[in-house]
Amino acid sequence: xxEHTHAQAxxxxxxxxxxxxxxxxxxxxxxxxxxxxxxxxxxxxxxxxRASATKDYVLSHLGELLEQFESNALANGVEVLWAKxxxxxxxxxxxxxxxxxxxxxxxxxSILTEECGLNHYLEDKGYDVVDxxxxxxxxxxxxxxxxxxxxxxxHLKKQDIGEIFHKHIGTDKGASDPxxxxxxxxxxxxxxxxxxxxxxxxxxxxxxxTGGFVVCTxxxxxxxxxxxxxxxxxxxxxxxxxxxxxxxxxxxxxxARSATGQSITNYSSHFxxxxxxxxxxxxxxxxxxxxxxxxxxxxxSLKCIRCGACMNTCPIxxxxxxYSYNSTVPGPIGSILSPxxxxxxxxxLPFASTLCGSCSxxxxxxxxxxxxxxxxxxxxxxxxxxxxxxxLSMRVAGATFGKPVLYDLAGKMARTALKFTPDSLVYSxxxxxxxxxxxxxxxxxxxxxxxxxxxx
Amino acid sequence: xxxxxxxxxxxxxxxxxxxxxxxELLEKYNVKVEYxxxxxxxxxxMANSGYERFGKASSDLFxxxxxxxxxxxxxxxxxxxxxxxxxxxxxxPSPKIYELCExxxxxxxxxxxxxxxxxxxxxxxxxxxxxGLRIAKCSExxxxxxxxxxxxxxxxxxxxxxxxxxxxxxxxxxxxxxxxEEAVSVxxxxxxxxxxxxxxxxxxxxADMSCLxxxxxxxxxxxxxIKVMHIAEILNGNPV
Numbered sequence: 001x002x003e004h005t006h007a008q009a010x011x012x013x014x015x016x017x018x019x020x021x022x023x024x025x026x027x028x029x030x031x032x033x034x035x036x037x038x039x040x041x042x043x044x045x046x047x048x049x050r051a052s053a054t055k056d057y058v059l060s061h062l063g064e065l066l067e068q069f070e071s072n073a074l075a076n077g078v079e080v081l082w083a084k085x086x087x088x089x090x091x092x093x094x095x096x097x098x099x100x101x102x103x104x105x106x107x108x109x110s111i112l113t114e115e116c117g118l119n120h121y122l123e124d125k126g127y128d129v130v131d132x133x134x135x136x137x138x139x140x141x142x143x144x145x146x147x148x149x150x151x152x153x154x155h156l157k158k159q160d161i162g163e164i165f166h167k168h169i170g171t172d173k174g175a176s177d178p179x180x181x182x183x184x185x186x187x188x189x190x191x192x193x194x195x196x197x198x199x200x201x202x203x204x205x206x207x208x209x210t211g212g213f214v215v216c217t218x219x220x221x222x223x224x225x226x227x228x229x230x231x232x233x234x235x236x237x238x239x240x241x242x243x244x245x246x247x248x249x250x251x252x253x254x255x256a257r258s259a260t261g262q263s264i265t266n267y268s269s270h271f272x273x274x275x276x277x278x279x280x281x282x283x284x285x286x287x288x289x290x291x292x293x294x295x296x297x298x299x300x301s302l303k304c305i306r307c308g309a310c311m312n313t314c315p316i317x318x319x320x321x322x323y324s325y326n327s328t329v330p331g332p333i334g335s336i337l338s339p340x341x342x343x344x345x346x347x348x349l350p351f352a353s354t355l356c357g358s359c360s361x362x363x364x365x366x367x368x369x370x371x372x373x374x375x376x377x378x379x380x381x382x383x384x385x386x387x388x389x390x391x392l393s394m395r396v397a398g399a400t401f402g403k404p405v406l407y408d409l410a411g412k413m414a415r416t417a418l419k420f421t422p423d424s425l426v427y428s429x430x431x432x433x434x435x436x437x438x439x440x441x442x443x444x445x446x447x448x449x450x451x452x453x454x455x456x
Numbered sequence: 457x458x459x460x461x462x463x464x465x466x467x468x469x470x471x472x473x474x475x476x477x478x479x480e481l482l483e484k485y486n487v488k489v490e491y492x493x494x495x496x497x498x499x500x501x502m503a504n505s506g507y508e509r510f511g512k513a514s515s516d517l518f519x520x521x522x523x524x525x526x527x528x529x530x531x532x533x534x535x536x537x538x539x540x541x542x543x544x545x546x547x548x549p550s551p552k553i554y555e556l557c558e559x560x561x562x563x564x565x566x567x568x569x570x571x572x573x574x575x576x577x578x579x580x581x582x583x584x585x586x587x588g589l590r591i592a593k594c595s596e597x598x599x600x601x602x603x604x605x606x607x608x609x610x611x612x613x614x615x616x617x618x619x620x621x622x623x624x625x626x627x628x629x630x631x632x633x634x635x636x637e638e639a640v641s642v643x644x645x646x647x648x649x650x651x652x653x654x655x656x657x658x659x660x661x662x663a664d665m666s667c668l669x670x671x672x673x674x675x676x677x678x679x680x681x682i683k684v685m686h687i688a689e690i691l692n693g694n695p696v
Binding site: 006007010011014020021024028035038039041042044045313315316319320350351352353354355356357358360361362374377378380381382386390391394395397398399400401402403404407411414415432433435436437438439440441442443445446447448450451452455456 | 468629
């Protein structure tokens, strides 16, 4: 029925118990740092309300804010391009590279370019795109996708990274000291920065009022790239806008604290216009965003500022790994964004949740993630074949619960059956519950039966 | 005030003692509780599985049984949340539904609990009560601290409540999630259990029997000595 379910991939991940718990602890540590840092801000919940309201405003005025952003950027001398989908986005980048006779490209972290498959597209055209974020460079060497949007190589241990670096940049075999490996990466990347003619970056916040934008990094790699190269291409999802520069403070205070527990990213770099003799391009990308905006129940998923806090807090993500979602953006937010792009392919993601609600409460822009997971489930069972047996069992359960006589009878039958069936049958391979859990002890009577005898 | 007792289906069938304790506890506080005999299930299992539409009959039946009460009380945060969000009409007049602990603290304003429980007790904070009904402050939010079920347990004599390393992480039950995502569900449950075991818990309690059923299943399979009781049983003074 399906090529890839989240449950299958998760079960595979969990087979390595030690690694699963290492992954869980690592991300829980990040969540704990976030808690500590948020606790230091008495007005934390007010900030979340403010950020949420600002993003609601943006989504309800997106057209006019985009036009305002474009005209201000144009006035700054920036070339603004529009892309309706990933293909147009990639073609724009390629054309810019061709027109400017670019040979060497450095790119800082951008989940949008992952979403658009830019690296593969450019590699097929003969370009070598060097990812300059340390985590991104590691997984680029390993030919892997990011498993987390903020911590792309979080699934790898330092020993894994030592091996990858030994193979690709000649570090000592068996060396896994983070300081040593990072220094080796710095030296390797330094050469790439110096040679680059073009730097590609993402955008964290586009400011409609000024036409400028902000890129947040911890490593300063976006700055190093854009300062050295003559061409800067900034790739921006259309939902990344905020109305005014004055709104920025709210978001910068929330972003890093939510992401890693830092009070602010090491570099929050503001770009307005190209330096003399250089060129700055902004590509505004839709790629399914306006479609999502039209879905009343799901539009506010577009408020996301990509902090990754919902991944760090999600007890399922921590124990199943980013790859189990098979989606550019994994975890809870990915599970409400992805079904809008391909309902069938991502149909198991909204079910990869207990609806515990931790994601919604940790979200700095207050996206009701778990409520949207619930709503996607309703959409999916209507539109995707979930298997006849599941549908039938739900229909039968629905009918049984609708009739007290049927319910009382079914309950009695189930209790009787459990009592008199041999354990070998109760715990057969058909009983998924019983693989690792005992069933409840069967009482001699239901509460209702007791009540009729004792209270009525 | 007319108070209707809603006993969720699996509590009725598998945990009648928790239901009896709930009834007796409310009676101790002089609440005249009515238990409509025609009740079944609130429809949550179907709805959370994506089949809200098949739960219509049980929703209609729920309203038929409970529509005329001032208050509905249920010993389950999860079922209470489902009824509140998806079954009861949003506009007045509609009965108000309360999870047992919040009914005791907010409506009855209980000051004293007549019970002694000389054990080390771990409290499992079930998600739907916590983040859905807000019966306590969750660790994600930065509001002032409050915890309705714990405030009640702390009124029990001789009880020793333990601090958990992760005070409100999900146990992995999640209804049909427990089956559909068995591997993750069991890992989450065992991790929660290990936290209680590290703190030397003798009795694990909570306000949602469904999470407790999942944890108890793991406890029994591990042959761990930890006992599981619904919070109503402890507040009602039931023995272990």
